[in-house]
Amino acid sequence: MTSIVSTRGLRFAYGDIVALSGIDLEVPAGSIGLVGANGAGKTTLLKLLLGILSPNSGEIDVLGHAVPGQAIEVRSRVGYMPEGPCLPPDQTAADFLIYAAELGGLPLRAARQRASDVLTIVGLHEERFRDLGGFSTGMQQRAKLAQAIVHDPELVLLDEPTAGLDPEGREEMLNLITRLSDFGINAIVSSHVLPDIERTCSWVVMLDGGKVLRSGPLTDLSTTDEVELETLGDPAPVEAALRAAGAEVTHDGKGLAIKVPGGDPFTVVRDVLAATGAGIRRLGARRTTLEDIYLAEGEDAS
Amino acid sequence: MPPEGVVFDLGYRPHEGDRLGRAGAFKALYRDGVRRVFGIRRKARRKIFPAILIGIAVLPALFFVAIGVVLGDLGADVFFDHPEYFNWTGNITLIFCALAASELIIPDRVHGTMAVYASRPLTAVDYIGARALSMAAVVFGFVWLPHLLLLIGRAWTSSEGFTTYLTGHLDLLWQTALATIVYLVAYGTLAFLVAVYSSRPALAVVIFLVVLAAWRATLEALASAGYTVAALGAVPDHPGYVKDWIMGANSEAWLPETAGFDPIVSLAAIVVIAAVAAYAVLRRYRSLL
Numbered sequence: 001m002t003s004i005v006s007t008r009g010l011r012f013a014y015g016d017i018v019a020l021s022g023i024d025l026e027v028p029a030g031s032i033g034l035v036g037a038n039g040a041g042k043t044t045l046l047k048l049l050l051g052i053l054s055p056n057s058g059e060i061d062v063l064g065h066a067v068p069g070q071a072i073e074v075r076s077r078v079g080y081m082p083e084g085p086c087l088p089p090d091q092t093a094a095d096f097l098i099y100a101a102e103l104g105g106l107p108l109r110a111a112r113q114r115a116s117d118v119l120t121i122v123g124l125h126e127e128r129f130r131d132l133g134g135f136s137t138g139m140q141q142r143a144k145l146a147q148a149i150v151h152d153p154e155l156v157l158l159d160e161p162t163a164g165l166d167p168e169g170r171e172e173m174l175n176l177i178t179r180l181s182d183f184g185i186n187a188i189v190s191s192h193v194l195p196d197i198e199r200t201c202s203w204v205v206m207l208d209g210g211k212v213l214r215s216g217p218l219t220d221l222s223t224t225d226e227v228e229l230e231t232l233g234d235p236a237p238v239e240a241a242l243r244a245a246g247a248e249v250t251h252d253g254k255g256l257a258i259k260v261p262g263g264d265p266f267t268v269v270r271d272v273l274a275a276t277g278a279g280i281r282r283l284g285a286r287r288t289t290l291e292d293i294y295l296a297e298g299e300d301a302s
Numbered sequence: 303m304p305p306e307g308v309v310f311d312l313g314y315r316p317h318e319g320d321r322l323g324r325a326g327a328f329k330a331l332y333r334d335g336v337r338r339v340f341g342i343r344r345k346a347r348r349k350i351f352p353a354i355l356i357g358i359a360v361l362p363a364l365f366f367v368a369i370g371v372v373l374g375d376l377g378a379d380v381f382f383d384h385p386e387y388f389n390w391t392g393n394i395t396l397i398f399c400a401l402a403a404s405e406l407i408i409p410d411r412v413h414g415t416m417a418v419y420a421s422r423p424l425t426a427v428d429y430i431g432a433r434a435l436s437m438a439a440v441v442f443g444f445v446w447l448p449h450l451l452l453l454i455g456r457a458w459t460s461s462e463g464f465t466t467y468l469t470g471h472l473d474l475l476w477q478t479a480l481a482t483i484v485y486l487v488a489y490g491t492l493a494f495l496v497a498v499y500s501s502r503p504a505l506a507v508v509i510f511l512v513v514l515a516a517w518r519a520t521l522e523a524l525a526s527a528g529y530t531v532a533a534l535g536a537v538p539d540h541p542g543y544v545k546d547w548i549m550g551a552n553s554e555a556w557l558p559e560t561a562g563f564d565p566i567v568s569l570a571a572i573v574v575i576a577a578v579a580a581y582a583v584l585r586r587y588r589s590l591l
Contacts, residue, residue, distance in 0.1 A: 075421055075424075076423045080421030085413060088413050088415055091343070100418060103327045105322045105324075105422075
């Protein structure tokens, strides 16, 4: 696995308040979700990756460069979409994007071309000569994303990209984030909205209280060895038969979650259904959501 | 021929050309700064103040040249000479520096644009340096060009002839340029210092001007009362005194001069004040970039 970001023993504190407590990370290329509650240390980690903050101890490596020592090299190849406002209200979208591209090191001619291309990609081409101050929240978020990718970075850091968006704006933003990998741009998406991460990312880093709860592929995290079953009619006889067959059964919404320690739950369910003659509405492998994992891990940590 | 209405999606085109890195970012910041001070590519109201101040600074020189063309050589004593012209533009320079510094520094911080700079190949020194250079270029042009205009106008209307007058007064070119730099360093660094701690441009300008005026009045009163050392803090007077020294003139009774200090002391005071202000500005911005 080739890492785009790695940290070793990374620690950072704001005075007495520890934001990150000695974290070790290996983050592969692709779309990476950085999840955690407010105050978990997500934004702090992003700022450390950019070299805006210097760690109290530990090492950071971004795209093969040590940070903060080689922060200038890193910033030439990284884009950043901050959570808060960052757009000058008295500039047009086109002017600001050209300027942002030049700040990223592109020559003026290329900057103009890229600004035009990227404004089209984020759906703001028609609005390019409007002042940014007159943009709606959704348009401003897209303009923020545009400035982050206008200089064609290898990695873009997105801090709460769907914050404040209505459902339609959120959908547009998530679609744009999903397309980043098609452009060859790696993304680290920081969010406390877990479904957003599930939609857009292939790898997840979970932070809580300045520590890494989990870091791994989303598929590994969400796959379980449980079966989800919803029967037609009363599930009580099926439940009783499953328990008699040695399965652990819990109620999960309208259905049952079934786990067979040391065995194949599908085989046990098949036998029980055949024996009881119950009809099934739904049967399949149970997948957990990030929310389930986050809550479970949080409880374990505390 | 493709059918009508077909949209060609060019897709994502990665940048495969040169990357200018830190130098390119610095240049972009500098150019943006110059545009911003003049209000270029901004709304019309952003152009009003710079245009008025430039007009006030340049019009007297143009006026003199026009009078000279109509009436012939009037001589320096009829109309004000270069040192007096500096006294005229000095106060405007003060206002212009305050306006330029606040326009260059405050909006980036207030609108959160610092976050964009922080993700680009720039350091705090690059940011402040490029902004300072923008202001220096604009203010230098604004203060020095009227002198160039005045010199050429005088040469044009001179009874000595254009070339003879010009070659005989070439010293004025470097003297006025050097004096301009002195004004720029003295006022520019302080204007930056006020701007980095302010959140509203108009307020920053007013604070800067009012504090300097009150400061000077206080120091003048102290110097008059016998505390002559107070004259060393007369920031608004030091550039004028040093300018007179550079140009070999005595255009006004400057506070450090009346208090008995040599011009070199005023120059040293400017350097110290500017160094302290520059340090404070950089210290403030190290935490932002």
